[in-house]
Amino acid sequence: MTTAALAGRRVPRTLHPVAWWAWALALATAASRTTNPLLLLLVLAVLGYVVTARRTDAPWARGFGYYLWLALVVIAIRVLFRCVFATGVTASDHIVFTLPHIPTPAWYAGIEIGGPVSLEAVLSSAFDGLRLACLICCIGAANTLANPKRALRVLPGALYELGVAVTVSVSVAPQLVQSVQRVSRARRLRAGGGKGVKALRGIVVPVLEDALERSLKLAAAMDSRGYGRSGSAARGSRRVTGALMLLGMAGLCAGAYGLLDGTAPAFLGIPALLAGSVLCCAGLALGGRRVRRTTYRPDRFRAAEWGVTASGILAAVTLFGTVGYDPTDLTPSLHPLSWPALPLVPAVAVLLAGAAGLIAPPPDQPVPSAPTAAPAKPVPARHRTEVEVPQ
Numbered sequence: 001m002t003t004a005a006l007a008g009r010r011v012p013r014t015l016h017p018v019a020w021w022a023w024a025l026a027l028a029t030a031a032s033r034t035t036n037p038l039l040l041l042l043v044l045a046v047l048g049y050v051v052t053a054r055r056t057d058a059p060w061a062r063g064f065g066y067y068l069w070l071a072l073v074v075i076a077i078r079v080l081f082r083c084v085f086a087t088g089v090t091a092s093d094h095i096v097f098t099l100p101h102i103p104t105p106a107w108y109a110g111i112e113i114g115g116p117v118s119l120e121a122v123l124s125s126a127f128d129g130l131r132l133a134c135l136i137c138c139i140g141a142a143n144t145l146a147n148p149k150r151a152l153r154v155l156p157g158a159l160y161e162l163g164v165a166v167t168v169s170v171s172v173a174p175q176l177v178q179s180v181q182r183v184s185r186a187r188r189l190r191a192g193g194g195k196g197v198k199a200l201r202g203i204v205v206p207v208l209e210d211a212l213e214r215s216l217k218l219a220a221a222m223d224s225r226g227y228g229r230s231g232s233a234a235r236g237s238r239r240v241t242g243a244l245m246l247l248g249m250a251g252l253c254a255g256a257y258g259l260l261d262g263t264a265p266a267f268l269g270i271p272a273l274l275a276g277s278v279l280c281c282a283g284l285a286l287g288g289r290r291v292r293r294t295t296y297r298p299d300r301f302r303a304a305e306w307g308v309t310a311s312g313i314l315a316a317v318t319l320f321g322t323v324g325y326d327p328t329d330l331t332p333s334l335h336p337l338s339w340p341a342l343p344l345v346p347a348v349a350v351l352l353a354g355a356a357g358l359i360a361p362p363p364d365q366p367v368p369s370a371p372t373a374a375p376a377k378p379v380p381a382r383h384r385t386e387v388e389v390p391q
Helices: 003-005 017-031 039-056 064-084 119-145 148-154 157-189 200-224 235-260 270-290 303-322 344-353
Strands: 096-103 110-119
Touching: 017 039, 017 119, 017 148, 017 303, 017 344, 039 119, 039 344, 064 110, 064 119, 064 148, 096 119, 110 119, 235 270, 303 344
Parallel strands: none
Antiparallel strands: 096 110
């Protein structure tokens, strides 16, 4: 390949995991601000496009489909609960069907079991479930796109052991899926009979044996590398670190509550959030002194990482700012029942978040091995030439 062709081609590499997590969390923040089904479906479309365009062949990159199924289950459960535990209907509601009514005691007033179910109630629960489904899919996209092992490099020293535990737990489900696929493939090669429930026993036992063997090897490897050591920190230092982290987390929770609740006092908003962040950073810095580790070839934040992060933050800021569009379009009303409007500015911001699939470099896929040469055909006896070797 010529130099000009190499200059016009983007070098494949894996994007920084923090960039993917920042992009996904920002998109989840944007989705949490609306119940407009058109915007939420647009968020799901953007997630699907980016995951399809930039995921690798690693085991953890094959689980986005399972998150989509989980999202559908969440929506179905949300609608089912709203239908069973009715909250009453009004005269203008459109009744879809009526369930048998179960009387409840007086102390359980306000919630009815069964009764008429309106179309407005079903749609409202479906929109709320769709918002939660978007949040689940955002986390699933981050788990699919970000390498959990590379994310350990950027964790503070105080959270390194916790990060190892989280990495192991995140890798369990993809490894189980891989084990099931390997066992199923081996059964087909051996002409194993039985399908469905009959084949379950022949698949579950090898998969559990493989998982147990993998866990024992992992435990031995972690023990040989000193995982779980107490460290050289004094008891007083550990207590101060724990106190700073607890106070910092309390400040973050209070700040988040103050930002979400408009009736909360002013000091519970940004001041509490900043104070909690400072305390958490101090606790992490103090706790990181007892952990000493080196990093080989540290991951760097380059232009692609900043572009991916900025595209997600733009969507979150646009839906939080409510500038340039009507804020009521984010939460469409169902009384009277009408088709929701698609606000232009938030839609464009969500679509720009999908530019992460173009900004991020192509993933670094493993290079396939060169095909082995076919064995030479034996030469017939009539074409052979025998050469006498002198003694």
